[in-house]
Amino acid sequence: MPTNGPDTIFREGLSEGKINIQKCTDCNRHIFFPRVHCPHCYASSLEWHEATGKGIVYSTTVVHRKPERGGDYNVALIDLSEGVRMMSRVEGIAPAEVSIGMPVIAFVGDVDGAPGVLFKPSEPMKELGNE
């Protein structure tokens, strides 16, 4: 049975509701998107870890779309606390209300018909209460 590649491992994690990202055991930096080597120090020693899901909006835009085709939606770049950036969408808030610097928390949801990483505004008080 062939070993699964990085992209497959990432997507398998998503299908189980987990957001796994890679960390280089040589330089200790996390990386995204999934690869077979570290793009920072070029070592091949990568390990998978479940991300904390905590992020900050690095930039954001609204894609304008006619209401009959689904209406406007958000596209954002999120910096995860692990130090990696990914494209995603912030939900649970009007697309134009998403702002740079906003703390967000990741969840796995439907992204174009497949499990993908989405974000929603984090609620600091509630989160503290849960922890």
Next chain:
Amino acid sequence: MSSLRGKTAIVGVGQAGLGEAHGLNAYDVMAQSSLAALGDAGLKLSDVDGFFCAMMEDSMPALMAAEYLGIQPAFIDGTMVGGSSFVNYLVSASMALNAGLCDVALITYGSNQRTASGRLVTASRPPPHEGPYKPRYPISAYAMAAARHMYEFGTTREQLADVAVAARGWAQHNPEAFMRDPLSREEVLSSRMVGNPLTVLDCCLVTDGGGAFVMVRADRAEDYPNKPAYILGAAAATTHRQISQMPDLTVTAAKQSGARAFEMAGLKPADVDVVELYDAFTINTILFLEDLGFCAKGEGGSFVENGRIAPGGELPVKVVLLLRTAELPPAVNCRSTPTAVACLVFIRECMAFSL
């Protein structure tokens, strides 16, 4: 390492099908612009032995284009790095000419995307970790760069709009420009929002058109009818493909390539009388002015404000809109520039520091 400074020159330029090229396909437009450039240089297709071509039509456009033209070049480069492909060819064409691998280099492009589809044509696949979020390429990427620049440096939508207004001002001086009606800051701000913070008038026009130029070695550059435009400096830099992988959305690769091109040329931004930048989206001009060293990082907004880069503005800078207005500088622009440096610009992005 010997420098390529001054080793090659542009001796002919051509353009075709600007705005709308009804009834023509992309390769027709490419061929028309190629013939115009060769004609400008007093050369024929049979003289071309170096060929440089990127188009959006399919994955092997350089082969398709050479086949269409009926040439069998000894040296070919079809490296596709998007709109900057033609700047990139300045480096590879200079190298190939200087190494004696070819004697006459034709760099060419053509598109009919306006009349064919009315939208950006691309043979690219959506990046796997971005595509599912349905960003509208390339608008969403530039919109997020603009949003980040506004957040970090206080750049305003009004300043972005002033880039479009200045470009339209220049377009009004060019009979070949696609859109030449007067444009106000208020019109830009109140036009349809397509990707916050960019309105439709902040965004690139989709137009047809072809552009081509011919390069030869400097030692024979005086043999042609036009005064040659010598390549003093050219450089490329690569930082990312996906917008999510761009290290800093407010700093483009032009910071690296510009510094190296200036170094090769032995010049600095203050020596430049005319700068023509790829300005598909209003934020581009601001980013490139900063990254090429015409103003400090973060000051691009105030640099372009209130008509300072428009015709009659106080800054000795001409910024030309390309895709937005299909305004293309005629060949004489680069050759009649009085002092040290001009930037040549053709369809898409092609910039040469030239004498």
